[in-house]
Amino acid sequence: MKPGERIRQLRKANNMTLHELALRVESDVGNLSRLERGRQGYSDALLQKIADALTVPVSELFSSGELNNTGVLSSVDSLTSVRRGDVYRVDVLDFAANEGVDPPAREVVEVIKSIEYVRNEASVIFGNKPEAYVKLINVRGDSMEGTIEPGDLIFVDVSVSSFDGDGIYVFDFNGDTFVKRLQKVKTELYVISDNPRYKEWTISHHEMAMLNVAGRVLLSQSQQFRRHG
Structure with a gap:
């Protein structure tokens, strides 16, 4: 279910009108x-305000569980279970990811430290992959534009700590960090x-010893910010 x-x-x-929510x-x-x-897109700050007004965690705005007449989830991803720690947390990858454009520090913007999901929603998004294996990065460069904006x-x-078939990877090569598509042709990797x-x-x-794979990209999520005043 979409956040909106x-x-x-x-x-x-919660018997709340749109006008009441806007005021809150x-x-x-x-x-x-x-x-x-x-x-319309939404910012993390606005999502947090909406969650606070509705007295739910932000992760609940991305849930698809059924609500009872009190506004509380009646499925296994209820607010009670969320408070018990039934949350799938994705933290930022502790890895200076950039797309090879000098200077590398300008290629990454750390705008989010972590995102939390209700576990049944995370299973839809990430399959059965343990949360310890999933990390996030905010990419600023445009070399993957068309696929990753x-x-x-x-x-x-x-x-994934080594080349594991054609795909998009975060990797270090000879001291520089990249987010690129890797494709193997005979004994070479095309970047x-x-x-x-x-x-x-x-x-x-002969250069493979300089390649250090940090992980394979699973999916990307657009971040749309619109100013209104």
């Missing part, structure tokens, strides 16, 4: 209406940027 749909569901379960989160009614209809969050499977403005390059068999 869930917010509307929780609001109605200090936002415009029109903005919240567009958010609920999925026609500047500012997107990427979720990385850190249980590919999905943005055609960047040239591909290769890692030869």
Whole structure:
């Protein structure tokens, strides 16, 4: 379920009008209406305010569990179970990820430290992968544009520590860190940027010792921020 749909569901379960919610989160009614209809992006700060107004954790805004007439989840991902620690937490990857553009520090923006999900929702998103194996990075560079946009969050499977088939990886090569697509051709690895403005390059068999894979990218999530005032 999309956050906008869930917010509307929780609001109605709490007998709260859109106008009342707007007052509580200090936002415009029109903005919240567009958010609920999925026609507007939302910031982490606004999500936190909405969660506080609805007296639920932020992770509940991404849940799809059924609500009873008190506005509390009646499924296994109930607020009670969330308070017992039934939360799937994804922390930021402690790895200076960039896309090889000098200086590397400008390629990463650490805007989020962690994201928490109700476990049944996490199982839909990440399968049965343990949370210790999933980390996140916020990418700023544009070399993967078309697949991963500047500012997107990427979720990385850190249980993958070597090349494991064609895909997108976070890796260090000769002291530089990259988020790139790797493809094996005979004994070489081709390093590919999905943005055609960047040239591909290769890692030869003799250079493999300089390759250190931090993880394989599972998925990305768009981060849309719109200012209104």
